[in-house]
Amino acid sequence: MQPFAPPVIRFDNLTLGYERHPAVHHLSAAIPAGALVAVVGPNGAGKSTLLKGVAGELRPIGGHIHLPDLPRGGIAYMPQRSEMDHSFPVSVFDMVAMGLWRELGPFGGVSRAQRERVGHALEAVGMSGFEARPIGSLSGGQLQRARFARLVLQDAPIILLDEPFAAIDTRTVEDLVHLILHWHVEGRTILTVVHDFEQVRSHFPTCLLLARELVAFGPTAQVMTDVMLARARHLSEAFDENAPECSVEEAA
Amino acid sequence: MSLYELLIGPFVDFGFMRRALAGCLALSLGATPVGVFLLLRRMSLMGDAMSHAILPGAALGYLAFGLSLGAMTIGGIVAGLVVVFAAGLVTRASILKEDASLAAFYLLSLAAGVMIVSLRGRNLDLLHVLFGSVLALDNNSLLLIASITTVTLLGLALLFRPLVLECFDPAFLRAVSRLSPVAHYGFLVLVVLNLVSGFHALGTLMAVGIMILPAAAGRLWARNLPMMLLLASAFALGSSVVGLLVSYHADVPAGPAIVLMCGLVYFASLLAAPGGLLAGRLPARKHLES
Numbered sequence: 001m002q003p004f005a006p007p008v009i010r011f012d013n014l015t016l017g018y019e020r021h022p023a024v025h026h027l028s029a030a031i032p033a034g035a036l037v038a039v040v041g042p043n044g045a046g047k048s049t050l051l052k053g054v055a056g057e058l059r060p061i062g063g064h065i066h067l068p069d070l071p072r073g074g075i076a077y078m079p080q081r082s083e084m085d086h087s088f089p090v091s092v093f094d095m096v097a098m099g100l101w102r103e104l105g106p107f108g109g110v111s112r113a114q115r116e117r118v119g120h121a122l123e124a125v126g127m128s129g130f131e132a133r134p135i136g137s138l139s140g141g142q143l144q145r146a147r148f149a150r151l152v153l154q155d156a157p158i159i160l161l162d163e164p165f166a167a168i169d170t171r172t173v174e175d176l177v178h179l180i181l182h183w184h185v186e187g188r189t190i191l192t193v194v195h196d197f198e199q200v201r202s203h204f205p206t207c208l209l210l211a212r213e214l215v216a217f218g219p220t221a222q223v224m225t226d227v228m229l230a231r232a233r234h235l236s237e238a239f240d241e242n243a244p245e246c247s248v249e250e251a252a
Numbered sequence: 253m254s255l256y257e258l259l260i261g262p263f264v265d266f267g268f269m270r271r272a273l274a275g276c277l278a279l280s281l282g283a284t285p286v287g288v289f290l291l292l293r294r295m296s297l298m299g300d301a302m303s304h305a306i307l308p309g310a311a312l313g314y315l316a317f318g319l320s321l322g323a324m325t326i327g328g329i330v331a332g333l334v335v336v337f338a339a340g341l342v343t344r345a346s347i348l349k350e351d352a353s354l355a356a357f358y359l360l361s362l363a364a365g366v367m368i369v370s371l372r373g374r375n376l377d378l379l380h381v382l383f384g385s386v387l388a389l390d391n392n393s394l395l396l397i398a399s400i401t402t403v404t405l406l407g408l409a410l411l412f413r414p415l416v417l418e419c420f421d422p423a424f425l426r427a428v429s430r431l432s433p434v435a436h437y438g439f440l441v442l443v444v445l446n447l448v449s450g451f452h453a454l455g456t457l458m459a460v461g462i463m464i465l466p467a468a469a470g471r472l473w474a475r476n477l478p479m480m481l482l483l484a485s486a487f488a489l490g491s492s493v494v495g496l497l498v499s500y501h502a503d504v505p506a507g508p509a510i511v512l513m514c515g516l517v518y519f520a521s522l523l524a525a526p527g528g529l530l531a532g533r534l535p536a537r538k539h540l541e542s
Binding site for chain 1: 292410411413414416417419420421422423424426427428429430431471474475476477480
C-alpha cells in the first residue's frame with residue numbers, strides 16, 4: 001500500500017439504511033487506492049449494507065460515497081447471498097465466461113484466446129476439468145471457487161466481497177485468500193467482509209471496524225485490539241421502532 | 253386403413269389440415285422457445301395469467317369491429333402490453349412482488365374482458381377467442397402467426413445472452429450492464445406477442461399449453477439450454493402433428509387434442525426422463541470411480 005496514493009473510495013458522513021433506520025451511521029473514511037481492507041464488526045453492524053452502498057445497489061439516505069470515474073462493471077461485487085438460480089441448465093464454463101461481459105457484450109463470441117483465459121481462471125481457483133459440469137451439480141465450495149473465477153475475468157479495479165468464506169472448508173479458504181492477496185499485489189482495491197479474526201490478522205493489512213458507526217479504521221494491528229472490539233460489541237444493533245430523528249449535523 | 257391414410261392422407265387431401273400444420277409448426281418454433289424461458293424464469297403460471305389479460309383487448313376489438321383478425325390482434329397485444337408494463341412498474345417501484353402485481357392486473361383485465369363480452373349479448377362467435385380455431389386458419393391468420401414467430405426468433409437471438417443472465421443471475425447482469433430491463437421487458441413483449449399468436453390457433457385458454465408443457469418435458473431430459481430448446485420445439489411439433497391427426501380421425505376439437513398430446517409427452521417424460529419421477533427410485537446402477 002502506497003502511503004500517498006489518492007483515496008479511491010471516500011465515505012463522506014455517509015448514512016445508509018432501510019426505511020429511515022440507519023444501518024451505517026455517519027461514516028466518514030477514505031479508502032486509499034490499492035488497499036486490502038477487511039470490513040469487520042458484529043452481526044447487524046452494517047457491513048453488508050456498506051458494500052451494497054459502494055456497489056450502487058442502495059442509495060445513501062445521508063452523506064455521499066465518492067467513487068472514481070469507472071465504466072459500468074468497474075466495481076465487481078460478490079454478494080453474500082447469491083441470487084443465482086442453481087437449477088438453471090448452464091455449464092461452469094458459460095457461467096465463468098460471463099465474467100468477460102465487458103469485453104463480449106451481449107453479442108460477442110468467445111474467441112480462442114478468451115477461451116484460454118477462462119481456462120486459466122478456472123485453473124487459478126483449482127477448478128480445471130469442471131468446464132462442462134452444470135452449475136447445479138457443484139458443491140458449495142466449488143460454486144464459490146467458480147464465482148471467484150468469474151471475478152478473475154471481470155478484471156475490476158475495485159472488488160467487493162461479502163463474506164466470501166462463509167461455510168467454506170479451510171483448503172478452499174486458503175486458495176481463495178491466496179487469490180485475494182494476488183489481486184492486492186496487482187494493485188486492486190478490495191473490501192472484504194470477514195468474520196474470522198485470525199484470517200483478518202494474518203492476511204489483511206487494513207481494517208475497518210464497524211458497529212453501525214465507525215469504530216476504527218487503519219492498520220489491522222491498531223484496529224483489532226481488545227478495547228476496540230469491546231467497543232464494537234457494546235454498540236446496540238437493534239432498530240428502535242420509535243427512534244427519534246437523528247440530530248447529528250448532515251452538513252459535511 | 254393403411255398407414256398412408258392414417259398419417260399422411262389427411263394432410264394431402266385437405267387444405268385446412270395443411271394450414272393447421274403450418275400454424276402449429278410456426279407456434280412450435282416461436283411460442284415454445286418463449287415457453288422454455290418462461291419455465292426457466294419460474295413464470296409458467298404467469299404465462300397463464302397473461303393469456304387471460306389479453307382477453308379484454310381482443311373483446312374490445314371484437315365489440316368495435318366484429319370478428320376482425322386485425323382489430324382483435326391489436327386489441328389483444330395492447331391489452332397484454334398494458335398489463336405487463338403496469339405490473340412491471342408496480343413491481344419495480346413498490347414492495348409487491350411480480351406475481352402479486354401481475355395477479356392484480358390480470359384479474360382486473362379478465363373481469364373487464366368478461367364484462368365487455370357480455371355487453372355484446374351474443375357470445376357464440378367469441379368462442380373462437382377462448383378456444384381457438386386451428387382448423388379454420390385463413391391466410392391472414394397464418395401470415396400473422398408466421399410473422400410473430402419470425403419476430404420472436406429474431407428477438408430471442410438478439411436477447412439471448414442478457415435473457416439467460418437475467419434468468420439465472422439477475423444481480424450479476426445488473427452489475428455489468430444496463431440491459432437488465434431491456435431483457436426483462438423485451439421478453440415480456442415476446443410473451444404477449446406469442447400468446448396472441450397462440451390464441452388464434454388454440455384460444456386464450458390453451459395457448460399457454462403449447463408453450464409450457466413441451467418446455468417442461470424438455471427440461472426433464474436436457475442438461476443444457478440449447479438441447480432443451482431443441483427438444484421442446486420437437487415435442488411441440490410432434491404433439492401438434494399427432495393432435496391434429498387424432499382430431500381428424502376421432503372427430504374431436506383440435507386445440508385440446510394438441511395440448512393433450514403435449515401433456516402425454518410431458519407425463520411420458522416425467523416417467524422416463526433422467527430428471528423425472530422414476531430416475532431416483534430405480535435400483536441404482538453401479539456407481540463410477542470418480
